Amino acid sequence: MVGTGWVGFALPISSMLTNPFATSSAFPVRLSLVSTGLFLGLFFFLPLVLVFGVSLASRGLYGGISWIATWENYQRVFDPLVGVIFFRSLLLAGLTTLVCAVVAFPLAYCLARASRPWQLILLTLVMIPFWTNFLVRTYAWVLIFRADGILNSLLIRVGLLDEPLSLLFTDVSVFVGLVYGYLPFMVLPLVATIERISPQLEDAAFDLYASMGAMFRHVLLPLSTPGFLAGGVLVFIPTLGAFITPYLLGGGQNMMLGTFIQQEFLVARDWPFGSALSFGLMGSVLLLWFLLARTSVGKDPS
Amino acid sequence: MSESVGLDKVIKSHGLVRAVDHVSLSIQNGEFFSILGPSGSGKTTILRLIAGLDRPDLGDIIIQQRIVTLDPPHKRPVNMVFQHYALFPHLSVYENVAFGLHMKGERQANIQKAVSHMLALVRLQGKEKRLPGQLSGGEQQRVALARALVNRPVVLLLDEPLAALDQQLRQEMQGELKRLQREVKATFICVTHQQDEALMLSDRIAVMHGGKLLQVGTPQEIYDRPVSSAVARFIGLSNALSGTIVSCDGGLCRVEPNGLSPVMVSCSPHDSLQGAVTVMVRPERVHVSSNMSANRYDNSLQAMVHHVAFSGNEVVYHVRLLGGAIWMARVPIAEAQACPLTVGQQVYLQWWAQDGLVLPSQSPPC
Numbered sequence: 001m002v003g004t005g006w007v008g009f010a011l012p013i014s015s016m017l018t019n020p021f022a023t024s025s026a027f028p029v030r031l032s033l034v035s036t037g038l039f040l041g042l043f044f045f046l047p048l049v050l051v052f053g054v055s056l057a058s059r060g061l062y063g064g065i066s067w068i069a070t071w072e073n074y075q076r077v078f079d080p081l082v083g084v085i086f087f088r089s090l091l092l093a094g095l096t097t098l099v100c101a102v103v104a105f106p107l108a109y110c111l112a113r114a115s116r117p118w119q120l121i122l123l124t125l126v127m128i129p130f131w132t133n134f135l136v137r138t139y140a141w142v143l144i145f146r147a148d149g150i151l152n153s154l155l156i157r158v159g160l161l162d163e164p165l166s167l168l169f170t171d172v173s174v175f176v177g178l179v180y181g182y183l184p185f186m187v188l189p190l191v192a193t194i195e196r197i198s199p200q201l202e203d204a205a206f207d208l209y210a211s212m213g214a215m216f217r218h219v220l221l222p223l224s225t226p227g228f229l230a231g232g233v234l235v236f237i238p239t240l241g242a243f244i245t246p247y248l249l250g251g252g253q254n255m256m257l258g259t260f261i262q263q264e265f266l267v268a269r270d271w272p273f274g275s276a277l278s279f280g281l282m283g284s285v286l287l288l289w290f291l292l293a294r295t296s297v298g299k300d301p302s
Numbered sequence: 303m304s305e306s307v308g309l310d311k312v313i314k315s316h317g318l319v320r321a322v323d324h325v326s327l328s329i330q331n332g333e334f335f336s337i338l339g340p341s342g343s344g345k346t347t348i349l350r351l352i353a354g355l356d357r358p359d360l361g362d363i364i365i366q367q368r369i370v371t372l373d374p375p376h377k378r379p380v381n382m383v384f385q386h387y388a389l390f391p392h393l394s395v396y397e398n399v400a401f402g403l404h405m406k407g408e409r410q411a412n413i414q415k416a417v418s419h420m421l422a423l424v425r426l427q428g429k430e431k432r433l434p435g436q437l438s439g440g441e442q443q444r445v446a447l448a449r450a451l452v453n454r455p456v457v458l459l460l461d462e463p464l465a466a467l468d469q470q471l472r473q474e475m476q477g478e479l480k481r482l483q484r485e486v487k488a489t490f491i492c493v494t495h496q497q498d499e500a501l502m503l504s505d506r507i508a509v510m511h512g513g514k515l516l517q518v519g520t521p522q523e524i525y526d527r528p529v530s531s532a533v534a535r536f537i538g539l540s541n542a543l544s545g546t547i548v549s550c551d552g553g554l555c556r557v558e559p560n561g562l563s564p565v566m567v568s569c570s571p572h573d574s575l576q577g578a579v580t581v582m583v584r585p586e587r588v589h590v591s592s593n594m595s596a597n598r599y600d601n602s603l604q605a606m607v608h609h610v611a612f613s614g615n616e617v618v619y620h621v622r623l624l625g626g627a628i629w630m631a632r633v634p635i636a637e638a639q640a641c642p643l644t645v646g647q648q649v650y651l652q653w654w655a656q657d658g659l660v661l662p663s664q665s666p667p668c
Contacts, residue, residue: 200388203355208402208449209376218401222392 055275063269073276082260082277086284089256092171092246093239096178100186100235101228103179108190108227109220113199123191126184138177138248145173145249169251177245182238186231193227194220233292241281257281305367306331306489307352307457312361314347321347322358323513329506334483334490336500338536339510345493346385348510349459352491353382366456376405381450382459386466387442389434395421395445396430402453420452423485424478440471444478451486458483460492464499476503497537501525509533531580531661541588541629543581544663550576555660557581561625565601567658578663587657588631590619590649592641599652605629607647621649 055073060066076082111122129137144150145168152164167173197220205215243258250259257277264274307329314322321344329335337345350356351363354375362371370378381402389398399420403413421427424444434442443463450458463479464472480503483490494500500507501521508518509532517529528534531542545559550569557579558564567581589599590607608628609620617638619631629651643649 198386198388200384200386201390203350203353204382204384204388204390205401205405206355206375207353207380207382208453209405210401211376211405214405219390 051275051278054271055279057272059270059272063271065271070272073273074280076273077276077280082280085255085257085260086280088171088254089240089258092175092178092256093236093242096175096182096239097186097232097236099175099179100183101231104183104186104190104231105224108187109194111187111191112194112197126187129184134181135244135248138181138245141173141177141180141249142168145176168249169253171250171254174246174250174254174256177249178239178242181242181245182235185234185238189230189234190224190227193224193230197223229292233289236288237285240285304331305329306333306365307491308362308364309348309351310362310364312348312351312358312363314344314351314356314358316347320344320513322351325361325510325513325515327508327515327518329489329491331489332487334480334492334503334505336492336494336504336507337510338494338497338500338507340495340536343510344513345495345510346461347513349382349461349491349493352378352457353380353459354378355382379456380459381453381455381457383443383446383450383461383463385461387434387446389442389445389449391434393433394430395426395432395434395437398434398445399448399452401449406453416452417448420448423451423482424448439467440475443467443475447479447482451482451488454486455488457489457491458486460490462494463492464494464496472499479503501537509536511536528659528661531582531663534582534659534661539582539584539659541583541585543623543625543627545579545581547576547579547660554655555579557660559625562603562623565603565658566655567660568656569660580661580663582659582661583629583653583657585618585630586632587653588629589652590621590631590633590643591652592643592647592649600655601651601653601658603651605649605651607643607645607649610643610645619643619649621651623651 054065056069056071057065058068058070058072107126111119111126114122142149146152147164147166147168149168151167152161155161156164201219201223202215205219210218241258241261242256243262246254246256246259247262250256255263261274261277261281264270264277268274305328307327309325309327312322312325313320323344325344325348327348337348339345347356351358352365354370354373354377358371362369364370365378365380390401393401396417399417400413403416408416418427418430421430424447426441426444426448429437429441434445437445443466447463460479464475467475476499479490479492492500492503501524504521506518506520507524509516509524511532517524517533519527524533525537528537528539535542543557543559543562543565545557545562545565548556548558548564550556553568553570555567555569556564557567559581565581603623605621605623607619608622611618611620615635617633617635619633621629621631623629631651
């Protein structure tokens, strides 16, 4: 890759996917291992152990934790009600990932093929939303979707609608919010991947009688797979457990796993069940990851 | 012979730069035609225009008596070998070669037959399942050739086909290219910046500079009768001397170089040269000797040996003329060993009038 400092940071993600041990640093390896180990142990592993402990405890009478060991919380994870929420989350996350991929590709392509100054400007535009708090940005969508919100009043003024649609607190609003929030995570790894595809390959395909569509199917798409995989993971996993977006834009009715867990902790005050749900979510993500890794390994030409 | 590819007053700009400036060309069927020029001279753009990957701003492209200026690449009977081959890295050798036929919707059985025939022709049998990354440079080059030729193009375009290969492979591939052309009987249009390559391979050469065609002709014509000093320089004629014409009659010009004794150069009787000119002499036609005694040549100039380079079968002397210009003289090894010259030695440069060229001086091309 030729001097793309901006995209550079997105690259490790895609290379991490294919080879996690590909390091070539002059930085003292032992020191970095110890420091990251300490950090992860203290702020990741220890809390995880604590939550796991809580997930095996029972709910106290008034919402506390009573330390009586039980599997009951994990049995409740397989309750049909949880199943419905889980599959809605899976569906929404999958759909979000798919739409993000479709929307991100043309954008990423333009970014990757733009001349230097334009590339910088466009990448900055993609990043700008991150400078504002995610909560605030999600609230902005509430203002847009509300019955007396921007979208409804615009549609009524134009004359397309007689009375406001109820857009807020539907699956649609949650979906739009999710796509909006996680699109950049799909764009950036795709830009990094497409940049490394020589434009000459496109010319070669056209010279060999490919139409635009055939060129895309046979050349661009297969060569962009690493970017799609990296972006897919970066979008799918956070959306599966997302809770701010479904909470604000979905209201109480259309729960996703994230909102459900949050509710168990803060509203129902059933910490042990909430913890068990968290571990259930983690387990399913790990399972999906494992399946993905198994299908994509062996296809990698390198 | 009939015309295979024609360019009619073609203009193409990239931004503010005129990449191709009023170029008209007529390339015959079955010809090996080279476009020779330094990088940035617009030669690759001409290939892209013929392939349909770029469209001219003005002018027309004609292939097989048909105007194809506005046709997309897949409607032209033309295929291209790209500069760095542009093989599809995710497809095997077989799939790369089959790509074009596959896109044309050819039947599977036909594709298989054509591809294996073509792979045999470029001597790549047994490597069908390899990915391009697992091939050597020379093999990748052959895949690129096969991938283009398997479609039976009327015209094959080659963009610096040998630039990425090492010296030995390059010579091997030169012969290979000529052989392939004889077998497939297509017109080959080759872009290169290497004059020896162009001279050896081509039936005709077009010399380009700054988007303009400077000269079109057979290798012999270009080599013997360059129309300008720019062409001469590009064809390996580096010894130049600027001066003024004193007299010119009977096919012999007398030129007075700035600050040096006059030299005689033969010229064609119908050339009406006058004023400022450039005299050029080929390095292999210049004789260097340490004394004037063997003075049977028409011209003799005093100089000093500046640098001696040994290149196996010959010695190249770089000598500095009195005016400061550096000339080169190629001397066969046996001759050089008979009377060796050392750096700093005073020598005489001598040559026959008919070995010199006199060309009108022009402002240096920009």
